[in-house]
Amino acid sequence: MSTDRSANMPIGASTAPVPDLWKGAHRDDRSRPRSRQRLLGPSSIGLCRRRAAYELHGTWPTDLDDNMHAAILGTWLHEGILRVLAEQYGAHTELELTDGVILGHADAYWTPSGQVPGVVEDVKTKSTRALDLVVRQGPRRHELFQVHLYAHLLRTGGLTNHPHLPTGKPLEADVVRIRYVGREYGQVVVHQQAYDEDVTRQALAWAEDVLDSQEPEAMPRDLDGPGLSVICDNCPFRSTCWQLDSLADDGRAPQTILAEDTAAITEALSAYADAAEIESAAKKRKAKARKMLDAADAGTYGAFRLSWSGGNPRPPEPDAEAMIRVLEGLGVDIPMRSGGRTSRTIGVSRVPEAG
Numbered sequence: 246m247s248t249d250r251s252a253n254m255p256i257g258a259s260t261a262p263v264p265d266l267w268k269g270a271h272r273d274d275r276s277r278p279r280s281r282q283r284l285l286g287p288s289s290i291g292l293c294r295r296r297a298a299y300e301l302h303g304t305w306p307t308d309l310d311d312n313m314h315a316a317i318l319g320t321w322l323h324e325g326i327l328r329v330l331a332e333q334y335g336a337h338t339e340l341e342l343t344d345g346v347i348l349g350h351a352d353a354y355w356t357p358s359g360q361v362p363g364v365v366e367d368v369k370t371k372s373t374r375a376l377d378l379v380v381r382q383g384p385r386r387h388e389l390f391q392v393h394l395y396a397h398l399l400r401t402g403g404l405t406n407h408p409h410l411p412t413g414k415p416l417e418a419d420v421v422r423i424r425y426v427g428r429e430y431g432q433v434v435v436h437q438q439a440y441d442e443d444v445t446r447q448a449l450a451w452a453e454d455v456l457d458s459q460e461p462e463a464m465p466r467d468l469d470g471p472g473l474s475v476i477c478d479n480c481p482f483r484s485t486c487w488q489l490d491s492l493a494d495d496g497r498a499p500q501t502i503l504a505e506d507t508a509a510i511t512e513a514l515s516a517y518a519d520a521a522e523i524e525s526a527a528k529k530r531k532a533k534a535r536k537m538l539d540a541a542d543a544g545t546y547g548a549f550r551l552s553w554s555g556g557n558p559r560p561p562e563p564d565a566e567a568m569i570r571v572l573e574g575l576g577v578d579i580p581m582r583s584g585g586r587t588s589r590t591i592g593v594s595r596v597p598e599a600g
């Protein structure tokens with residue numbers, strides 16, 4: 246917000262340059278070494294094999310957005326949270342861990358003390374919507390992989406360069422914790438569990454696949470692409486991955502590059518037909534359930550909560566048909582604008598089996 250207070254300001258105050266916070270913040274963010282690391286980072290394991298391979302092979306990111314304000318706010322918040330955990334709760338923070346092929350920084354670690362086991366913690370800042378998802382569905386697979394890999398590296402002597410803890414020696418980490426903090430209101434959701442060797446095994450197998458890759462393009466795109474996956478929308482490699490530059494002019498969806506031959510088109514048709522059948526059956530079930538609930542009061546029923554919103558009168562809105570009648574009555578030409586195009590509708594049906 247800017248207000249004109251020049252009348253009250255000393256000479257020069259209104260023209261003194263205001264440093265551009267976000268320009269500087271983006272410069273600062275880009276200069277962080279993490280985006281150019283050649284070893285695999287635990288935070289990339291379990292998410293998308295092609296993205297992890299781009300990082301591993303040192304591909305220069307094509308899409309460093311200038312609007313990653315939420316991510317940068319998250320980084321700043323993260324730094325403050327780690328400082329509090331260290332200063333108030335005695336955590337060892339930002340521990341560099343590596344086994345020579347995986348390199349990461351565990352957010353916080355507490356050595357065992359008395360009855361309390363060694364704990365490794367990963368802090369994640371999230372939007373309220375993303376936090377709701379965590380509450381409903383629990384941590385995502387890659388988040389569990391990440392914190393288990395930190396524990397694994399601690400347990401196998403992966404700590405390097407630490408002023409207080411012994412380096413190169415196994416450290417006890419029997420509990421893993423993910424602390425989610427809401428970026429808007431500071432809500433905290435904690436997931437804590439015993440270290441699970443099996444999760445680490447899965448994470449290492451996933452990583453192995455990427456470490457064996459000759460080039461990023463040999464790895465599958467594990468996510469659905471721009472417009473369909475938020476992770477792809479924010480991926481620093483999305484233009485390279487989805488050849489966005491060559492698609493820029495003709496308005497085609499990036500996913501069209503996946504339909505490269507008859508087999509791929511047939512596969513997409515099969516997925517479409519299957520999904521349409523499931524969707525149609527689900528819509529019918531949902532419509533019947535909705536009608537049944539029409540007169541039910543808001544409240545908690547078993548494991549479900551019912552609430553109602555809306556149903557309020559809308560303010561009056563212009564009546565286009567009446568306006569046309571008035572203009573026609575006055576003999577005035579009706580203003581027109583381009584109607585654009587009708588939306589393209591796809592038709593997919595199964596070909597009846599011969600015979």
Ligand code: SF4
Pocket residue numbers: 293294295296297466467468469470471474476477478480481482483486487
């Ligand atoms: S754009 Fe999506 S599919 Fe491609 S590398 Fe990034 S995350 Fe993976």
